[in-house]
Amino acid sequence: MTDKAEAIDVLAEFREQLYRCMTPRADALFELTEALLCTDGPVKRWSGCHLPRSAGAATAPMYNALNHGRTDVEVLCRCLAGLPLPRAADGRLVLAVDVSPWLRPDGKCSPQRSF
Template identity: 70%
Template sequence: MLPDDEKTHLALSTLVVAVVTNRADAIDVLAGFREQLYQCMTRRPDALFELTDALLCTDGPVKTLVGPSLSPEHRRGHGAMYDALNVGRIDVESLRRQLAGLPLPRAADGRLVLAVDVSPWLRPDGNCSPQRAFCHTYGRGKDEHRMIPGWPCSIIAALETGRTS
């Protein structure tokens, strides 16, 4: 179930940050995460898991649903992809626990270094959209800062030291 090819390993390392200095240990962490990810897929797990591999291994951005089904990692027909998306299920709470249990990158002295980004997803015309808030925007006119309805989205990333962060 766990392919050993280099492309899948590199693609998974973009999804999971394995903070291990030894390459063999890093592969073990990633393999363990793949097993746990598969266990979180409760309906159509094989098709969803293959679709996940296809998404991670596709070169460049995925712009259509058909794109991942054409990659070599997706060995099923495109009908299986649609079935996985329509009928497949993921236990989100279990996946959240698995992700929270992964090791975080740390600075040389052991500290966590976090970067925070808050970006608004503006929806000024979405009157029926639930839970919109007013998002502060900068420079939408000549030195004009305005409050526009939308959703503020926050991303927090743990950074490593050095140029790779």
Template identity: 55%
Template sequence: MRGDELFELVDALLCADGPVTSPVDLTLVAEHRRGHGAMYEALSCGNVDVPRLRQVLAGLPMPRAADGRLVLAVDVSNWLRPDAPTSADRLFCHVYGRSGRSSDQFIPG
């Protein structure tokens, strides 16, 4: 029973509309079908078999292209977020051979 509740907590966490500030907030998400008492019991008495989880995750097939190469996806876009206060400090733009330099460089953008 606790395993089911832990699973529902993960579902609720993944389906929440925004940041979760406390575990009790997860009980208000539609995917969480049990009461808050079950949540407290699962968090205090439930457990995860870490070696088994590691074995299951490590056993998943790696995504590969038709020629056998690994396929990895990374978001490297420099999407501007003017509402983010730290955006200007953390955004770098890739510039190709600027000012007569033969090499590419990253500059703050």
């Protein structure tokens, strides 16, 4: 993105497409998705999630959405594949890579391998 406004437009379009991927109970599923994405660290309880004020803490509609809501995975894949790739100012792709070693202290080729 070259412009902050352009990035906001892309995000808004993605959010609309994501919402359209969710079939029954889309409102509650979308709120749950936002809550999960906006929470720091792993979510172990709904009380640790940043749910919107209107949703309360793990109300019946949220559980109903988890039990009966659906996401059209094929549409979601097309939506994700259509997103623009992140680029630096000079046009090069910007990708994030995790290069931390897999913990294998008993591995024959790399003994004592750990962080």
